[in-house]
Structure formats: C-alpha cells, structure tokens
Amino acid sequence: MTPEAATEAIEIDVHLRADGGVTMEREVRLGLTAKPKELAPKYFYDERGSRLFEQITELPEYYPTRAERQILAARSVEIVAAAGEPGTLVELGSGSAAKTRHLLDAMRDAGCLATYVPVDISEEITHATARSLVEEYRGLSVRGLVCDFEQDLERIPNGGDGRLVAFLGGTIGNLYPEPRRRFLTRIGALLEPGDRILLGTDLVKERSRLEAAYDDSEGVTAEFNKNVLLVLNRRLGGDFDPEMFEHVARYDSEAARMDIRLRSLAKQTVRLDGLDLTVRFAAGEEMRTEISSKFTREGLEGVYREAGLRPDGWFTDSAGDYALSLASV
Ligand code: AVJ
DSSP: OHHHHHHTTEEEEEEEOOOHHHHHHHHHHHHHHHHSOOGGGGGGGGHHHHHHHHTTTSSSOOOOOHHHHHHHHHHHEEEETTTTOOOOEEEEOOOTTHHHHHHHHHHHHOOOOOOEEEEOHHHHHHHHHHHHHHHSSSEEEEEESOOOOOHHHHHHHHHHEEEEEEEEEEEEGGGHHHHHHHHHHHHHOOOTTTTTEEEEBBOOOOOHHHHHHTTTTTTTHHHHHHHHHHHHHHTTTTTOOOGEEEEEEEEEEETTEEEEEEEEOOOOEEEGGGEEEEEEEEEEEEEEEEEEEEEOHHHHHHHHHTTTTTEEEEOOOTTTTTEEEEOOO
C-alpha cells in the first residue's frame, strides 16, 4: 500500500479530557482517607509500571498471558465462526494488539474482515498499531478511538457489518461486582443483535498457584505493586518510601479474588503536598491496591445474565486455567 492510501485507511479520534489530574487527586484523597485505605489499580501503569507488567507476563509463575495467547492461537477460527463472522473487531485496551492478530487473521481467512477499532488511552501506541495493521492486512480500515473506555464507551462506532468487541487480558477482574455489572451492561447497550463481546477471564484454581502468580520469586510483582507509591510521589508530591512497605498477595477464596495490598512495615507518616494531606500508617497496616477476580464458568454466566447478556461461547487453554467467552444481547 502507498503511504497515502495507508493514511486514508486510518482514522483516529482523540477524546482525552485535560482535567489536570483533578480526578486522580479526588480519587487518591478518598482512598487514602478511607478505612481501610485503598488505591485504584489504574495508577500502577506509568511508563515504569507498564514495563514491569510486561515483565510479569513473562514470569514462569504468571500463566494468564500465555494461556490467553494459547487460546487465541488455537481457537481464533472457531471464535470468529461462533461470533458470526463479524466485519468489525473492536478491541478495548488494544495497546500493541499483539494477541489480536490471531483474531484478525481468522477474520481475514473467513473473508469477513473489514474494520479494526482499537480503543486505548495511549495516542502514540494507537497510531503505531494502526499503521502496522493497515500494512499487514490488505484493505483493512482502522477506526481508532483514543479515550478512557470506562468513560467513553458510547463513542465506539458501528459499521453495521457485525461487531466483535474484545476485552482481553483479564482486566475485567480488577472491577468490583457492581461496577463490573454496570460496565458489562453498558457494553450490552452498544451491541446490536448478532454482535458479540469476547471477554478474557482468569479462572478459579488452587490457592498455591494463584498466590505464586501474584508473588513471584524474582519479586517483579512486588516492585510493580510498590510502583504505585512512586506514581503518587511524582504526580501528587508525595514522600512515600517504597522500602517501608511490603507486597502482600492473598487469595480470598470466599470472594474468589486475589487481594493485593501494601503493608506498612512500621508506624509512619506520609506527606502528599499536592493534596495538602498527611497520612498516618500504623505498623502492619494494609492498604489494598488491586483485586483480581477469578471465575468459574457458572459464575461468569451469572455475571453475564445479571448484565442482561447471554453467554454463547466458552474457550479455555488446554490446562483449563483461563477462558475466553462470548456473549450477546
Ligand atoms: C492486567 C489486571 C489482568 O490481574 O492479573 C498482574 C494485573 N497485577 N500481577 C491481573 C496484575 C499483578 C493483571 N491484569
């Protein structure tokens, strides 16, 4: 394709709100003054945090990324058939679209591939991904959306040629049940009859494997967890000393989720100038930084139904560790 034709095949809308970090300030203040203290996992992902997460995905103990890739590599043809051979693939949190190529390949081979809609918070990555994909897939049109998809879901375009809305990586596991139900309900509201959502979810398994996956022997996950403190230091003028906290990763079998926290190693006071806030930690006090929910097939089917969606496809890796599921309205 000539560069001119490639440019025409790409259209990317940017809807980033410049709120000057007011949302973060409000959320962090609420979290640090709550009992117990809590921070939202989205703050892990500055440049260093994203790099650390990439490293996590390559750890021997952290199986979800490999399991999801295995399913996509082995089952994309079936997934695309079960999804009714959609013309449009929408991907929430597309990033570099590394795993997405399996789905795009299957759509191309089925002869249905027309449009890819990457939805991501990073404008740079979305442009780069769009450029590579129009080179790799002849005739593909990319209609990207740069936004926080939790806020701007309703901007996702509809080509009327059948859509598969993929939300991969297991990120849905970060949501508590009520926000998760609201999120899935909003996705359902976007879908037309015949459209599908494709959701990646980690599955319930033995405590030992789950806890190892979130507390690896090299300590990468511990670094990733403590990185949120450095993000607060930089963005909110904090003076957290990450060495004064330890990483805690416990499986809560009752709630079926990993419960990830930072535990204060001593009685200490932390100052956040940007919030004009002083925060006291008792020795041993724990602050939650993330939940990562684990599902059973029955449990997830219930989650879909509560959001008004109908489960209609289930694909796991050979070990049964992870699932990609389809649902429709
Ligand atoms: C990116 C949210 C799917 O929950 O497994 C990995 C994040 N946290 N190790 C997960 C994570 C600690 C990950 N998700």
